[in-house]
Amino acid sequence: MSKAINIAIDDDGIATLSIDVAGESMNVINENFLDDLEAHVKTISEDENIKGAIITSAKPAFMAGADLRMLGRMIGDNKNPDMAEVYGACYRMNKVLRAMETCGKPVVAAVNGTALGGGLEVVLACHHRIVANDPKIQLGTPEVQVGLIPGGGGTQRLPRLAGIQVTLQYTTTGKNFNPQEAVGMGIFQEVVEADELLAKAKEWLMSKPIAVQPWDKRGFKFPGGGGAMHPGAVQTFMGANGMAQDKSLHNYPAVEAILSCVYEGSIVPMDTALKLESKYFAKMVTSAATQNMIRTLFINKHDADRGKGRPKSIEKRNPQLKYLNNLHCLQTFRLNDYGMKFTRKLLNL
Amino acid sequence: MAEAYIYDAVRTPRGRGKSDGSLHEITPTQLAAQVLEGLRDRNNLDTSLVDDVILGCVAPVGEQGADIARTAVLVADYNEEVAGVQVNRFCASGLEAVNMAAAKVMSGQSDAVIGGGVESMSRIPMGSDGGALATDPAVAFKTYFVPQGISADLIATKWNYSRDDVDAYAVESQKRAANSWEKKMFAKSILPVKDVIGLNVLDRDEHMRPEATMQSLGGLKASFTDLGKNIGFDSIALQKYPEVEAINHVHHAGNSSGIVDGAAGILVGSKELGEKMGLKPRARIRGFASVGTEPTIMLTGPSYAAERALERSGMSKSDIDLWELNEVFAAVVLRFMEVMDIDHGDINVNGGAIAMGHPLGATGAMILGTVLDELERTGKSTALATLCVGGGMGTATIIERV
Numbered sequence: 001m002s003k004a005i006n007i008a009i010d011d012d013g014i015a016t017l018s019i020d021v022a023g024e025s026m027n028v029i030n031e032n033f034l035d036d037l038e039a040h041v042k043t044i045s046e047d048e049n050i051k052g053a054i055i056t057s058a059k060p061a062f063m064a065g066a067d068l069r070m071l072g073r074m075i076g077d078n079k080n081p082d083m084a085e086v087y088g089a090c091y092r093m094n095k096v097l098r099a100m101e102t103c104g105k106p107v108v109a110a111v112n113g114t115a116l117g118g119g120l121e122v123v124l125a126c127h128h129r130i131v132a133n134d135p136k137i138q139l140g141t142p143e144v145q146v147g148l149i150p151g152g153g154g155t156q157r158l159p160r161l162a163g164i165q166v167t168l169q170y171t172t173t174g175k176n177f178n179p180q181e182a183v184g185m186g187i188f189q190e191v192v193e194a195d196e197l198l199a200k201a202k203e204w205l206m207s208k209p210i211a212v213q214p215w216d217k218r219g220f221k222f223p224g225g226g227g228a229m230h231p232g233a234v235q236t237f238m239g240a241n242g243m244a245q246d247k248s249l250h251n252y253p254a255v256e257a258i259l260s261c262v263y264e265g266s267i268v269p270m271d272t273a274l275k276l277e278s279k280y281f282a283k284m285v286t287s288a289a290t291q292n293m294i295r296t297l298f299i300n301k302h303d304a305d306r307g308k309g310r311p312k313s314i315e316k317r318n319p320q321l322k323y324l325n326n327l328h329c330l331q332t333f334r335l336n337d338y339g340m341k342f343t344r345k346l347l348n349l
Numbered sequence: 350m351a352e353a354y355i356y357d358a359v360r361t362p363r364g365r366g367k368s369d370g371s372l373h374e375i376t377p378t379q380l381a382a383q384v385l386e387g388l389r390d391r392n393n394l395d396t397s398l399v400d401d402v403i404l405g406c407v408a409p410v411g412e413q414g415a416d417i418a419r420t421a422v423l424v425a426d427y428n429e430e431v432a433g434v435q436v437n438r439f440c441a442s443g444l445e446a447v448n449m450a451a452a453k454v455m456s457g458q459s460d461a462v463i464g465g466g467v468e469s470m471s472r473i474p475m476g477s478d479g480g481a482l483a484t485d486p487a488v489a490f491k492t493y494f495v496p497q498g499i500s501a502d503l504i505a506t507k508w509n510y511s512r513d514d515v516d517a518y519a520v521e522s523q524k525r526a527a528n529s530w531e532k533k534m535f536a537k538s539i540l541p542v543k544d545v546i547g548l549n550v551l552d553r554d555e556h557m558r559p560e561a562t563m564q565s566l567g568g569l570k571a572s573f574t575d576l577g578k579n580i581g582f583d584s585i586a587l588q589k590y591p592e593v594e595a596i597n598h599v600h601h602a603g604n605s606s607g608i609v610d611g612a613a614g615i616l617v618g619s620k621e622l623g624e625k626m627g628l629k630p631r632a633r634i635r636g637f638a639s640v641g642t643e644p645t646i647m648l649t650g651p652s653y654a655a656e657r658a659l660e661r662s663g664m665s666k667s668d669i670d671l672w673e674l675n676e677v678f679a680a681v682v683l684r685f686m687e688v689m690d691i692d693h694g695d696i697n698v699n700g701g702a703i704a705m706g707h708p709l710g711a712t713g714a715m716i717l718g719t720v721l722d723e724l725e726r727t728g729k730s731t732a733l734a735t736l737c738v739g740g741g742m743g744t745a746t747i748i749e750r751v
Contacts, residue, residue, distance in 0.1 A: 234476070234484050238496075239580050241489035246581025249588060250490070259486035 005036040006058065007043070013051035014202055015044055020058035027063040029093065029118040029152070030070050037122075038096045045103040052205035054198065055126060056110040065117020065143065066093070066151070068298050071285055081286050090285065091278035093118065093152045097125035098274055106211040110201040112194065114138040116176070121152030124161065127211055128204050129187065131179040132194040139187075140176035146297055147254045147290030151281035155261035156273045160215045162186050163223040164233055164262060168240045171258045186223060215270050227266035237263055253289050353451035354630035355748065356616040356623060358718030359387045359540045363554045363706040366470035366608035371551040373610070375542055377406075377413045377469035380612035381421035384465060387540040388616050389427070392628055396427040400459040403449050404614075405442020405466030406435050407709035408477045417467060437710075438639065440677060441736040441744035442466050443613060444713025448637040448746055450617040455634075461622045465614030466711035475608065475709065482740060493589045493645040495582040497739065498573035498600055500647035501678035503586045506597040507646070508684050515679035516566040519604035519703045521693070522676055526700025527559035534699055534726060538718045556607040556706040571598035572605070589645040604679040609706030613714035632721055635731070635747040636662030642741045648681045650743020651735040652688045658733065658745040666690070669747070670729035673720040675712055675736040676701035685735075699723055712736065717746060724750050 004021045017040055021027045044053045057063060074089045075081045100107055109126040114137050121141075123129055131137065141150045141158070149155060150171055159167040162185040170177065182188045192200045214220055225232040240259060248255045257280045265273035284290045303309075361380055364372030372380065381404055389396055404418035419433030438445040443466030450464030481488045488494070495503075505515060529535060530553065541552035577583035583596045623630050638657035642650045651674050659665060672695055674685050686696060699719055702712060713736055720732040735745035 228484065229479065231479075234479055237484040237486065238489075241483070241486055241494065242576070242581040242585065244486075244581075245490060245493070245588070246584035249584075256486055256490045259490075263484070263486050 002036055003032040004030070005033065005040055007040050009050060012202070012206065013049050014205055015040070015050050015053040016198070017053055017055045018058040019055070019063055025059075026061050027057055027059055027119065028067040029063070029065060030067040034092055034096055037100070041096065041100045041103050044105050044107070050105060052106040052108070052211070054108050054110050054201045054205065055122065056198065056201070057112055059113070061113040062111045062115040063119025063122060064114075065119060068146065068294055071294070075286055083282060083286070086286055087279055087282040090151055090281045091275065093121075094274040094278050097122065097153055098271070101125045101127065101213050102216070104211055106205055106209045108201045108204050110197045111137070111188075112197055116140055117143050117150065118152045121150060121154045121157070124157040124187070125153055127213060128189055128209065130190040130192055130197060130200055130204070131182060131188045132197050133179060133191045134194060135178050135180070137179050138176045139178065139182050140174065141171050142174035142176070144172060144252070144254050144258060145174040147252065147287070147293035148284050149254050149258045149261060149277070149281055151277060153274055153277065155258060155277050156265045156270060157215075158187070159262050159266055160220070160222060164228070164266065165224065165236050167262055168236070168259065171262070172240070172244055172255050213270075222266060228263045229267060233266070251289070253287055254284050257284055350455050351457050351619050353454040353617050353634045354620065354623065354751065355632045355634065355721065356618055356628045356630055357388055357392055358538055358613070358615045358631075358714070358721055359384055359391065360538050360613035360711070360715045360718055361540055361542050361611045362551045363556055363607075363609035363611040363708055364471070364542075364551050365555050366610050366706070366708070368471060370471050370610060371555055372469065372542055373471040374544065375469070375550065375610070377417060377467050377472065377612075378420050378424055380469060380542065380610065381417060381465075381467040382425040383540065383542060384467070384612045384614040385421055385425035385427060385463065388463060388614050389425070392616065392626070394616070395626065396431055398622060398626065399427065399431045399461045399463060401450070401453065402427070402431060402433040402463045403446040403465070404433070404435055405437065405446045405710040405713060407437055407439055407442055407468060408473045408475060409435050409437060410478045411473050413467070413469065413473045421467070438742065438744060439739035440675060440707070440709055441639070441713050441738045441742070442710045443715065444717060444734060444736055444744050444746055445639060447615050447617060447714055447717060448639070448744070450615070451634040451637065454617055454619050461616065461618040463614050463616055465612065465714040466708075467612035468708040468710040469610045470608045470708060471610050493585050495586050495645055495647075496573070496576055497647060497677070498605070499577050499582045499586055499596065500645065501600050501605070501680050502571075502573055502577065502596050502598045503590060503593065503646050504648060504678075504684050505599045505680035506593050506595075507590065508680070508687060510599065510680050510683050512599045513563070514683060515599050515604045516563055518679040518683060519566060520561055520563060522697065522700045522703040523557060523559050523561045524700070525698060526554070526557050526704035529699040530554070530557070534722065535719065537722050554705040556609050557704045558603075559704075561603060566601075566603040569601040569603050572601045574598045586645060600678050600680065604703060606675070606677045606702035606707035607705070609708050611706070611708035611711050611715065613711045613718060615714050615718060630751050631725070632748040632750050635664065635749050637744070637746040639742060639744040642743060644741030647739065647741045648677065648737040649684065650737045650741065651681070651685050651745065652743070654743030654745035655689065655733055655735050658747050662747050664731075664747065669731050669733045670695070671698065671720055671723055671732040672696035673716045673732060673734040674701075675707060675716060676703040677707060677737055679703065681737050713744065717748065721748060724748075
């Protein structure tokens with residue numbers, strides 16, 4: 001019995017991978033998921049009877065992003081983590097997804113529910129992407145909101161599918177989009193009724209499609225221009241750098257890291273680009289700002305919302321308690337760069 | 350250490366840097382080659398005595414790429430043993446080229462070197478060479494990069510120059526340039542540009558607007574408000590300069606340097622060169638300096654470069670008779686006058702780039718030639734020419750008539 005992804009192969013040689021991560025109400029990317037995906041990709045690639053594969057979810061939502069607790073395990077309490085080791089752990093996701101998109105067999109994503117962060121990145125690494133026609137489905141890359149960057153190829157495949165400008169807008173803000181918008185952006189090829197999802201996915205596989213991503217074909221060009229060195233992209237990046245610094249006030253290293261991934265990654269081939277992305281991801285995972293954001297905005301907030309610090313004598317729904325809890329969360333933020341600079345300058349230090 | 354002397358200085362007139370400008374049909378190679386031909390023919394220069402030609406060029410791509418200095422040497426029919434090298438210190442490239450020429454002579458490694466510059470902004474637009482400063486996030490974030498116009502407006506705000514102050518400076522620049530042309534003060538150095546059949550296409554700076562008044566400039570919209578407020582660059586400047594509350598956008602096309610085409614060259618040589626060629630040196634290069642300064646405000650370099658050049662030359666401010674500072678934006682000159690305590694009557698006396706334009710790679714050599722002409726015309730002795738430079742730098746050169 002699989003711990004994260006079930007595989008079933010039908011008479012036509014179509015393998016269906018149903019993501020069902022054990023012990024989680026919503027699918028998340030953890031070690032079990034990566035182990036299963038790696039093994040299944042090997043099977044799909046090597047088994048001559050398999051013609052292609054469908055990836056879908058056995059849960060109502062398709063998949064959320066990486067398990068933040070897994071990221072915590074990558075570095076533990078180590079204040080001086082071995083960067084080569086952290087990078088290796090971060091690169092694993094990109095390695096598995098890259099193996100999937102270059103496995104030689106067509107893979108189609110049948111997205112039945114919300115796909116965010118790493119969940120969407122699994123989808124982007126498929127050769128064909130179909131999503132159910134349900135406006136409630138949320139798609140997006142919210143990593144920046146906890147100080148992270150899309151680390152499963154999102155900063156590389158999104159600009160190659162949707163263009164640099166659109167990618168920067170969504171990845172630096174973490175703003176979500178719905179299925180119809182995703183088709184308009186060029187991320188999905190089809191939006192179909194939910195009950196037709198698997199049939200349409202199989203139909204595409206039976207049409208004998210070519211299992212090569214556009215960016216792996218000779219002469220590939222970015223939508224809207226040829227990467228960061230394209231004259232049009234110069235204006236895009238100059239403007240994006242300006243707006244991002246205006247909004248982030250140099251307090252959110254992930255915003256800069258995302259811009260760097262898209263900029264630097266757009267100049268090099270996909271394999272190099274993915275390695276770069278993993279390096280920036282490793283840089284973020286080990287940065288104090290990101291660790292603080294994850295602790296405050298995810299772990300501590302989660303605890304605070306559940307009233308973890310509530311003395312037993314105080315009733316559960318006391319509104320003052322919630323305020324105090326949130327205040328405690330915020331105190332864990334460091335005095336930020338801007339504040340430090342401002343204070344130093346005022347004090348002539 | 351050997352002395353470096355200026356034997357001659359020439360420049361083309363500056364053509365409007367647009368497709369309707371008079372120099373738009375002239376290739377940058379031709380602009381540079383005609384300057385080299387002019388220096389040779391005016392001085393009966395035996396070009397086999399020239400070791401090197403150093404030309405500034407700020408957008409060295411396309412037809413300005415692949416070492417335009419060596420290209421121009423070949424096109425100008427200089428002796429083929431004359432080498433050529435293109436340098437880029439942004440707006441000060443032309444002056445830097447002269448300084449490098451002087452350094453080669455002073456060090457005794459060369460007897461004659463031409464320093465100068467070329468820029469055809471109508472054919473190779475500013476920014477054509479890309480670069481990491483503005484676009485690479487890892488660079489732009491680290492350096493708090495803002496476009497130059499924001500830096501100029503930051504200077505105006507920080508030093509409290511109003512829109513009227515910068516406009517008044519611009520009106521005066523136009524007046525001085527018009528007066529200098531009318532009285533033929535540039536005649537000695539101007540080299541009319543010829544077309545492919547040898548006819549003159551331009552013999553006068555065509556960017557000038559002598560009719561400009563406070564009223565006419567007052568009608569112009571500030572150029573950098575949108576970049577500052579909507580693209581976020583004001584915010585970046587304020588993050589670096591929290592003592593400034595808000596940027597006052599005062600610069601516009603009428604009080605900033607004009608976009609033009611042009612080229613210039615200065616023949617620098619040792620004392621022996623003059624004796625061998627029968628040439629009389631016009632000035633001695635006393636000293637020079639380039640210096641890095643805070644990159645976000647970017648354009649404050651000239652005062653620091655000037656001070657360093659003065660110190661290196663063992664001189665003080667009072668030893669300088671005439672000052673020349675490139676008028677890239679009016680506030681840059683106003684600040685320089687204020688912090689260096691220089692009277693407006695002693696600086697940019699013939700007008701500057703606000704009136705006549707700023708062909709990026711060439712301007713440094715142009716203004717050094719202009720101030721040399723003015724020293725000779727007025728019988729004065731010493732001058733300091735300087736320019737502010739992108740990325741936060743300044744370059745300065747001190748000359749003394751001999």
